[in-house]
Amino acid sequence: MxxxxxxxxxxxxxxxxxxxxxxxxxxxxxxxxxxxxxxxxxxxxxxxxxxxxxxxxxxxxxxxxxxxxxxxxxxxxxxxxxxxxxxxxxxxxxxxxxxxxxxxxxxxxxxxxxxxxxxxxxxxxxxxxxxxxxxxxxxxxxxxxxxxxxxxxxxxxxxxxxxxxxxxxxxxxxxxxxxxxxxxxxxxxxxxxxxxxxxxxxxxxxxxxDYRRRNVEGRATTVEDAALAHMVGTMAERGSAVSSDSFDELMAHLATVHPSKYIKMIRGIDVISLTGAHVLHNQTDALRLVAFIDRVYDAEIPIIASGTPLSEVFDDDMMGGGYRKKYQRAMSRLIALTTGELPPHD
Structure with missing residues (x-):
C-alpha cells in the first residue's frame, strides 16, 4: 500500500x-x-x-x-x-x-x-x-x-x-x-x-x-481529519497521485518558491490534500495563496481539506481592503476545487 x-x-x-x-x-x-x-x-x-x-x-x-x-x-x-x-x-x-x-x-x-x-x-x-x-x-x-x-x-x-x-x-x-x-x-x-x-x-x-457561482453556491467543502486521511489512503491505493501537507507547512513553503514555479510544484499531482486550514492574517501569505490557487485551478486539480473552509481563510481586513477582488476570485475558485464543480471556462 x-x-x-x-x-x-x-x-x-x-x-x-x-x-x-x-x-x-x-x-x-x-x-x-x-x-x-x-x-x-x-x-x-x-x-x-x-x-x-x-x-x-x-x-x-x-x-x-x-x-x-x-x-x-x-x-x-x-x-x-x-x-x-x-x-x-x-x-x-x-x-x-x-x-x-x-x-x-x-x-x-x-x-x-x-x-x-x-x-x-x-x-x-x-x-x-x-x-x-x-x-x-x-x-x-x-x-x-x-x-x-x-x-x-x-x-x-x-x-x-x-x-x-x-x-x-x-x-x-x-x-x-x-x-x-x-x-x-x-x-x-x-x-x-x-x-x-x-x-x-x-x-x-x-x-x-461569476459563472462559478451560477453553478456552485455556498462555501468550500471541508472534511474531518480522520475522513481526509481515509480518502487520501484510498485514492493512493487506487494509484492516484495525492499530495498530503498541512496548511501551515504549505504556506511556509510557498514563501520559498517563486510563483512562476508553482505550476511545476503541482505537476503530476491528481489531488491535493491539506490539513488544518485556518484564517490567514498576513496579507503577503494570502496573496501567495491566491497565486497558488490560480495555478491549481488552471491545472484542474481537486482539493480536499480539513479545518476552516478554504473559501473563508481570508480575514475581514483583507476582504475589506484593496485586494478584495483577488480574494473573491480565489474564494470562488476554492469552492469549485473542493466541491468538484469545475466549470468549462473562466
Whole structure:
C-alpha cells in the first residue's frame, strides 16, 4: 500500500528556465480548444456578447491581411488599435475570450499570466526577452498586475518596444490595490499606469456574475481529519497521485518558491490534500495563496481539506481592503476545487 504521505508539496522546490517558461506560454489545458463559438454569454449582460464582437473585429485585422479576407472589402475595423484590454469582474469569461483570440490569431504568439512574463524577463534578461518576443503576432496577458510598480513599468517598457515593431497585445484586468469598485476602476488605473501605451488600447468592459457561482453556491467543502486521511489512503491505493501537507507547512513553503514555479510544484499531482486550514492574517501569505490557487485551478486539480473552509481563510481586513477582488476570485475558485464543480471556462 502506498503511504498517504508519500507525496508532499513541501518537498518540491522546482527550478525553471527561461526556455521552459517560454515553452509554456500557451493557454491552460481547459482552454486548449476555446473559441468564440464555445463561449456562453449571459443574456442578462449584453456586454458579454458585445465583447465577442469587439474581439472578432480585433482578429479581423489579421483576416484583412490575408488574400480575399472578409474585412479587406469593408471599412478599416475599429480594432486597428494594436491593443485590446478586457475589463471586468472575475468569472465573466475573460480568460476564455482571451484564449479564443489566441487560437484565432496567426503565429508566432504567446499566452501567459503577468507573473509568467515577468519571470521570463527575470530568467532571460530584458534584452534577450525582447529578442525572443520580437516578431510575435500576438501577446496575451491574463491578469495584468498593478501590485508592483516596478514590474508594471517593466512590462510597460517591454510592451512598448514590441508594439512599436508590430506585435499586437491583448490583456485582461486584475484589480489593483485600493480599487474597491468593479472593474471600471481597474481599467482607468491600468491605462494611467501605462501612460505611453494607453492610446494604443481599446478597453472593452464585460459585466456579469461569476459563472462559478451560477453553478456552485455556498462555501468550500471541508472534511474531518480522520475522513481526509481515509480518502487520501484510498485514492493512493487506487494509484492516484495525492499530495498530503498541512496548511501551515504549505504556506511556509510557498514563501520559498517563486510563483512562476508553482505550476511545476503541482505537476503530476491528481489531488491535493491539506490539513488544518485556518484564517490567514498576513496579507503577503494570502496573496501567495491566491497565486497558488490560480495555478491549481488552471491545472484542474481537486482539493480536499480539513479545518476552516478554504473559501473563508481570508480575514475581514483583507476582504475589506484593496485586494478584495483577488480574494473573491480565489474564494470562488476554492469552492469549485473542493466541491468538484469545475466549470468549462473562466
Amino acid at each position: 502506498q503511504s498517504s504521505t508519500a507525496l508532499r508539496l513541501i518537498d518540491r522546490s522546482p527550478s525553471i528556465t527561461g526556455s521552459e517558461i517560454a515553452g509554456g506560454l500557451v493557454p491552460p489545458p481547459q482552454f486548449a480548444h476555446a473559441s468564440f463559438e464555445s463561449y456562453r454569454p449571459d443574456a442578462d449582460y449584453p456586454s458579454q456578447a458585445g465583447a465577442i464582437e469587439h474581439l472578432k473585429e480585433f482578429e479581423g485585422v489579421w483576416r484583412a491581411q490575408r488574400p480575399g479576407g472578409f474585412f479587406s472589402r469593408n471599412r478599416k475595423p475599429k480594432a486597428a488599435l494594436p491593443g485590446i484590454y478586457l475589463d471586468g469582474g472575475f468569472g465573466v469569461g475573460k480568460t476564455h475570450l482571451l484564449a479564443s483570440l489566441w487560437h484565432a490569431a496567426p503565429g508566432p504568439k504567446y499566452f501567459g499570466t503577468f507573473i509568467e512574463y515577468t519571470a521570463l524577463v527575470g530568467a532571460l534578461g530584458y534584452a534577450e526577452t525582447v529578442a525572443l518576443l520580437r516578431g510575435t503576432q500576438l501577446i496575451c496577458i491574463d491578469e495584468f498586475e498593478l501590485d508592483d510598480p516596478g514590474d508594471t513599468m517593466l512590462m510597460t517598457r517591454l510592451l512598448g518596444e514590441l508594439m512599436a515593431t508590430g506585435t499586437r497585445v491583448a490583456a485582461t484586468s486584475n484589480t489593483p490595490p485600493n480599487s474597491l469598485g468593479e472593474g471600471r476602476f481597474a481599467a482607468s488605473d491600468f491605462l494611467r499606469e501605462i501612460q505611453a501605451l494607453s492610446s494604443n488600447f481599446m478597453t472593452v468592459r464585460i459585466d456579469g456574475l
